[in-house]
Amino acid sequence: xxDIYQTPRYLxxxxxxxxxxxxxxxxxxxxxxxxxxDPGMELHLIHYSYGVNSTEKGDLSSESTVSRIRTEHFPLTxxxxxxSHTSQYLCASSEFVAxxxxxxxxxxxxxxxxxxx
Amino acid sequence: xNQVEQSPQSLIILEGKNCTxxxxxTVSPFSNLRWYKQDTGRGPVSLTIMTFSENTKSNGRYTATxxxxxxxxxxxxxxxxxxDSASYICVVSxxxxxxxxxxxxxxxxxxx
Numbered sequence: 532x533x534d535i536y537q538t539p540r541y542l543x544x545x546x547x548x549x550x551x552x553x554x555x556x557x558x559x560x561x562x563x564x565x566x567x568x569d570p571g572m573e574l575h576l577i578h579y580s581y582g583v584n585s586t587e588k589g590d591l592s593s594e595s596t597v598s599r600i601r602t603e604h605f606p607l608t609x610x611x612x613x614x615s616h617t618s619q620y621l622c623a624s625s626e627f628v629a630x631x632x633x634x635x636x637x638x639x640x641x642x643x644x645x646x647x648x
Numbered sequence: 649x650n651q652v653e654q655s656p657q658s659l660i661i662l663e664g665k666n667c668t669x670x671x672x673x674t675v676s677p678f679s680n681l682r683w684y685k686q687d688t689g690r691g692p693v694s695l696t697i698m699t700f701s702e703n704t705k706s707n708g709r710y711t712a713t714x715x716x717x718x719x720x721x722x723x724x725x726x727x728x729x730x731x732d733s734a735s736y737i738c739v740v741s742x743x744x745x746x747x748x749x750x751x752x753x754x755x756x757x758x759x760x
Contacts, residue, residue: 571753576748589747590747636694636697637682638694639693641690642690644689
């Protein structure tokens with residue numbers, strides 16, 4: 532069982548609201564990631580971090596932002612939610628293994644399902 | 649175009665039967681290939697990770713194979729159980745810092 536937690540699991544909000552999706556892991560992993568997944572579709576990387584004070588954009592353009600002030604915490608923020616942001620957001624982490632972004636086993640949280648009305 | 653294609657898109661089998669899921673990829677240069685199980689509404693859970701030098705890896709009733717020459721992988725599930733009902737996702741990794749490429753998954757339903 533992976534020790535990575537996401538809150539909230541489900542969120543329904545109105546257009547224009549600011550939201551923050553929380554992600555915390557207790558495994559001491561340096562690398563953390565945010566993925567977006569629509570029903571029946573593949574996961575797309577929207578943000579990642581190699582460690583504290585490191586954040587990078589992924590291969591899918593996103594209007595969200597992230598921060599990494601503590602190793603264990605990697606929140607994702609949407610300043611002004613829109614219906615197009617409706618999706619499932621998955622947080623993941625992996626330990627640092629030399630060889631680049633994709634080495635190391637990924638551990639995923641349970642996901643946050645966001646619906647914007 | 650997604651560089652990882654999975655088939656079939658969905659599959660229904662009877663409890664106790666075996667099944668094989670396919671994954672074809674065009675990613676190059678190849679680093680490793682992963683299979684994940686994703687229950688509905690949950691996060692994916694890793695089943696196997698194989699490097700280009702490995703051609704088979706097992707995890708209980710799950711056995712993954714890899715043919716790096718033909719760029720094909722399969723996941724074989726033996727003696728299926730109702731709890732195997734899930735999406736099975738093939739994920740391919742480039743070398744270096746390029747993000748993982750995920751397939752869309754095969755939706756498996758095991759019925760009694």
